[in-house]
Amino acid sequence: MKDIIEQMKAELWEVFDHLHRHPEISWEEWQTTEFLRRELEREGYRVRTFADCPGVVAEIGAGPFTVGVRSDMDALWQEVNGVWQPNHACGHDAHMTIVLGVAKLLRRIGYEPPGTLRFLFQPAEEKGTGALKLIEKGAVDGVSFLYGVHLRPIQEVKGGYAAPAIIHGAAQCIEGRIRGVAAHAARPHLGVNVIEVGSAIVQELGKIHVDPQVPASIKMTKFHAGEKDANTIPDYAEFALDLRAQTNEAMERLVEGLRHVINGVAAIYGAEIELVERTRIVAAHPDPDAVRLMEEAIIAALGTEKCVPPVVTSGGEDFHFYSFQKPELKTTMLGLGCDLRPGLHHPNMTFRRDDLLSGVEILARTVINTFALQGENERVSVTANH
Template identity: 80%
Template sequence: MRNIINEMKSEILEIFDYLHRHPEISWEEWKTTQFIKQQLLKEGYRVQTFADCPGVVGEIGSGALTVGLRSDMDALWQEVNGVWQANHACGHDAHMTMVLGVAKLFHRIGYKPPGKLKLLFQPAEEKGAGALKFVEKGVVDDIEFLYGVHLRPIQEVKSGYAAPAILHGAAQCIEGRIRGVAAHAARPHLGVNVIEVGSAIVQELSKIHIDPQVPASIKMTKFHAGEKSANVIPDYAEFTLDLRAQTNEAMDQLVEGLNHVVKGIAAIYDAEIELSANARIVAANPDPQAQQFMEHAIIDTLGKDKCLPPVVTSGGEDFHFYSFKKPALKTTMLGLGCDLKPGLHHPQMTFRREDLLVGIEILAKTIMETFEHFPLQGEAEGEYLAAKN
């Protein structure tokens, strides 16, 4: 297998270069969709796209067991060398390249899965909504094992190493609005200054305490109040809060604490404070069997000493919505070392592109291991189907 992958190296890197040069932000990945569709059709995959959103599902084979492999598609919108633009600074171009690489590898080696293989190219991961859209469309309804992949920063996993699971935390973005009372700056006692209210919120957030053994944070990341006139007590403000927690339970506690803080401050200042929650990212819950299959693939590819324990990270990933919404779905995500620096979401992020070949090999072996060792023959298949139904 490795020799075939090495022979594909130039083709794989060309695909990455194309995807890197043609980034598209969340819900606008239409050209990316068409490119992936054509690549899958070339390799003999059945392809499904959608009229109301970007995204591609490719599949081959049929049978009782369905295994899925998912990649995200969207780029970030950020300033690069002084220009605001779409930019692949989170590795989604690499993820698409690796999943396409698996598709091409299986075609080259003539691998016929003893079941159905589905490749999911999902939009809008950065919005925390793409996985939910695929769940809504029933894309994962027939899948038993679903695997993902994400490049890891050099601080977490170095090149030549990999982890069979990424323990992402829960994440929540909450927007707020404060309504006070406008007044002349010379008569502040006649108004309710929304900047003072916002400052009080920031101070009180630090007093929300949960179990210190569970990593968690809540902080204000945006605040806007007042306009051109400097001698007016502002009566309206908008702000954004970013919440992070390693577990879903800790996230619930943060939200409860926030609501308590906001209610108290609103009463103290006689202000109106409204909160509205955007998409919440749930914490990872990798399946032990899926993790074991991926661990075997990593060891077979890199050696036992290069297989790391699951990576704990404060970042979020909407991949984990799949198992959250479908509890019977067995999932895990490959954490691939590639000397990525200076970090994810940095506009100048770089990594060792040659490690894409390593990722392809690990993912391909994980899929083959799953089909090979999951019971599907004779009496075992009958028992499996009976339990499934």
């Protein structure tokens, strides 16, 4: 398998360079969709796209047992060297290259899946809504195992190493609006100062407690109030909160605590405070069988010493909506080390490109291992029935 991947190297670099040079932000990945569609059809896959949203679903083989491999597609909107532009600073260009590489590799080695093999290229991961859209489209209907991949920063996994699971936490973005009462700054007792209300919210956030054994945080990340006049008590403010928790249960407690804080502060100051829940990401629950199959593939590709334990990270990923919405679906996500620095979402993020080849091999071996396991299970079942 390694020899075939090495022969594909130049082709994969062309794919990566194209995707890297043509980034598209969430829900606008139309050119990316078309590029992937052409590549997959060229390899003989049955391809499905959608009229109302970007994204690609490709299949080969037939049968009720279905294994899926998923990649995200979208880029970030960032200032890069003084210019605001779409930018692949989260590695989604690399993820697409790896997953498309798996699709190509399995065809080149003549692998015929004893079931259905499905590839998902998903839009809008950065918005936390793309996985839900593909679920709505039926993209994971009938899938038994679903695998993903994400490059890991060097602080988590070194280049040349890999983890069979990424334990992402839950994340929630909540926006808020405060309405007070305007007044002359010389007569503050006649108004309700929304800046003071916002300050009180920040102070009270620190009093929200969850299980200290579970990492969790809630913090204000944006606040705007007042305009040009410095002698006016402002009566309107907007703010944003970022909530993080390693478990979905801890996230529910954070949100519950936040509502108590908002109600209490509003009552004390006589202000109106409205919360609007935006992006929500659920925590990871990797399946033990999927993790074991991924681990076996890592060991086969890199060696036992290069397989590290599942990575626990405070970041979030909408990949985990697939198993959250469909609990019968067995999932895990490959954490691929590639000397990525200085970090994910840095506008000048870089990584060691050759490690993408390892990602192709690991995921391809995982797919083959998964179909082989199903075949063994079926043989055991038939023997037991006789």
